[in-house]
Amino acid sequence: MRTVHLNSSDLDQARGMLAEHFYPNVIDGLSPGALPAVDFEITRAGLFTIGDLRFGTDVRLRFGELGAYHVDLPSGGDLLWRQGRREPILATPRSAAVFSPDGDTTLDRWDAATRVLAIKIERPVLEAELERMLDAPVTTPLRLSPELDVSRGAGATWLRLAHLIAADAAQPEGLTGHPVLGRRLRESLVAGLLLAVPHNYRDRLERRRTTLATPRAVQRAIEVIRADPARPFTVADLAAAAGVSARSLQDSFQRHLSTSPMAYLRDVRLAWVHDELRRADPGRTTVTEVAYSCGFLHLGRFAGLYRSRYGVPPSATLRD
Numbered sequence: 001m002r003t004v005h006l007n008s009s010d011l012d013q014a015r016g017m018l019a020e021h022f023y024p025n026v027i028d029g030l031s032p033g034a035l036p037a038v039d040f041e042i043t044r045a046g047l048f049t050i051g052d053l054r055f056g057t058d059v060r061l062r063f064g065e066l067g068a069y070h071v072d073l074p075s076g077g078d079l080l081w082r083q084g085r086r087e088p089i090l091a092t093p094r095s096a097a098v099f100s101p102d103g104d105t106t107l108d109r110w111d112a113a114t115r116v117l118a119i120k121i122e123r124p125v126l127e128a129e130l131e132r133m134l135d136a137p138v139t140t141p142l143r144l145s146p147e148l149d150v151s152r153g154a155g156a157t158w159l160r161l162a163h164l165i166a167a168d169a170a171q172p173e174g175l176t177g178h179p180v181l182g183r184r185l186r187e188s189l190v191a192g193l194l195l196a197v198p199h200n201y202r203d204r205l206e207r208r209r210t211t212l213a214t215p216r217a218v219q220r221a222i223e224v225i226r227a228d229p230a231r232p233f234t235v236a237d238l239a240a241a242a243g244v245s246a247r248s249l250q251d252s253f254q255r256h257l258s259t260s261p262m263a264y265l266r267d268v269r270l271a272w273v274h275d276e277l278r279r280a281d282p283g284r285t286t287v288t289e290v291a292y293s294c295g296f297l298h299l300g301r302f303a304g305l306y307r308s309r310y311g312v313p314p315s316a317t318l319r320d
Contacts, residue, residue, distance in 0.1 A: 001177050003170045006040040014038045014055065021049055022070075022120055023063050030058035030109065043169040045176065047186045049120040050166050061107040069121045069144065070099040071193065072107075073159060077114030081107045086146065094151040096159070098144050098197055117166055121190060129190045134204055145198040145311040154196040158189075165189055198309050203271045217242040218252045221261060229268045230295035235261050269295045270309055273302075277317040287314045 006017050011027045014036070018025050021042045029036070037056025042049065072079060072091055079091040084103025091097035099105060101123050110116070127138050150159040165185055168174035176182045194205065207222075220242040225233065238261050239246040253261050273294045280290060288299060291314070296302040306314045 001043055001045050001169060001182075003041065003043040005042075006038055008038045009036050011036050011038070011055075011059070014040065017042065018061075021051065022118065023066055023068075026062040028060040028062070030060055031112070034058070034112070041170055043166070045165070045169055045186055046183070047121065047125050047190055050162070050169060051118045052115065052166055053118055054115045055110060055112065057112045059107075059110050061110060063105040065102055066099055066105055066120075067101050068123055069101060069126050069142075069193075071119045071121075071148065071162075072097040072099070073117040073119070073150065073162060075115050075117070077111040079107060079111075079114055079116060080109040081105070083146070089146055091147075094149070096148040096150050096155070098146050098148050100144060100146075117162060119162060119189075121193070126190060126194070129187070130194055130201060130205075133191060133194060134201065136204075138201070140200070143200045145309075147311040148197045149308075154192070158192045158196040161189055161192060198311065203268075206267075215252060215256065217244045217249060218256055221249060221253075222264070225261075225265050225268055229265065229272055230293065232295070233262075233265060238265075265295075266305065267309075270306060273306065273314065274310060274317060277314055280318055282318045285318065287318055290314075290318075 004017070004021070006013060008014065011029060015025055015027045017040055018027075021044065034057045036059075037054070039054045039056065040051060042051040042053075072081070073096045074091050075093050079097060080088055081091060081097050081099075082088045083099055083105045086103075088108060089097065127142055130142060131138050148158075149155045165176055168185075169176040174182075176185055194201075221238045224238060224241045235246045235250060239249040242249055244252070249261055253259055253264065257264065259267075273290055273296070276290045276294065277287065287303075291299055291302050303314060310317065
């Protein structure tokens with residue numbers, strides 16, 4: 001591993017360091033006469049590059065296609081960005097920006113007070129880790145959601161791990177550089193992203209995890225759900241199919257999957273809707289029709305759940 005530092009008032013020096021360690025770029029100052037206070041600490045850690053970055057003045061950054069997966073975790077301020085044909089998205093300390101390898105990328109406004117923890121993961125690295133976790137080849141492109149909720153759950157855990165590794169990697173004798181433990185830490189950051197951010201392989205990852213780690217009653221309930229997700233199941237229905245009491249089934253789901261039977265059913269339905277919307281003809285199909293056919297009866301609540309999981313409203317998936 002190698003860590004480099006930059007403290008400068010020269011945006012050209014910042015541009016050169018970002019080009020060397022991340023991507024070719026153009027930096028535009030947005031506050032005429034304001035003196036930059038660039039503060040960079042960047043570490044190449046084998047599987048990824050991680051940087052703690054601040055400009056000290058308002059700037060705009062323009063890139064071409066990144067060619068890698070990338071996450072920006074802002075603190076102390078917000079970050080307005082866009083990629084490809086997407087509408088601009090605001091990254092905040094509670095919602096990280098997740099970039100894909102494809103599509104021209106612009107950070108429209110990086111405020112003077114904003115620090116960003118930037119993590120670049122090369123495409124072959126993330127896709128190889130996904131294949132390892134699936135124990136199967138990745139045959140279609142991996143598509144990550146453009147937003148990651150880092151205020152709770154797996155996203156918050158991943159954020160803490162990223163900060164820990166960033167701080168430790170900059171220490172000459174930190175554990176991140178250890179030949180055995182360090183590699184495990186770095187692999188955990190890569191694998192953790194695949195478990196924290198929504199993407200088109202999440203359901204396959206979940207099915208594999210449940211197959212390997214759950215008791216027969218939970219597996220049976222999962223099989224029943226997946227056989228007919230639109231059916232208006234109750235917990236009692238699923239418990240009867242699994243041959244256990246409703247309380248026992250709820251406890252087993254919570255213990256082994258960290259969720260409830262009904263939340264699991266909802267997630268299966270969301271994935272089904274997502275796939276159906278991606279395949280549907282927007283001229284012949286409506287979001288309402290697809291949602292109803294997949295078991296969602298309360299459309300307002302469905303739309304909120306869908307956007308939370310996939311980062312866009314269901315109408316956007318149908319339109320695109």
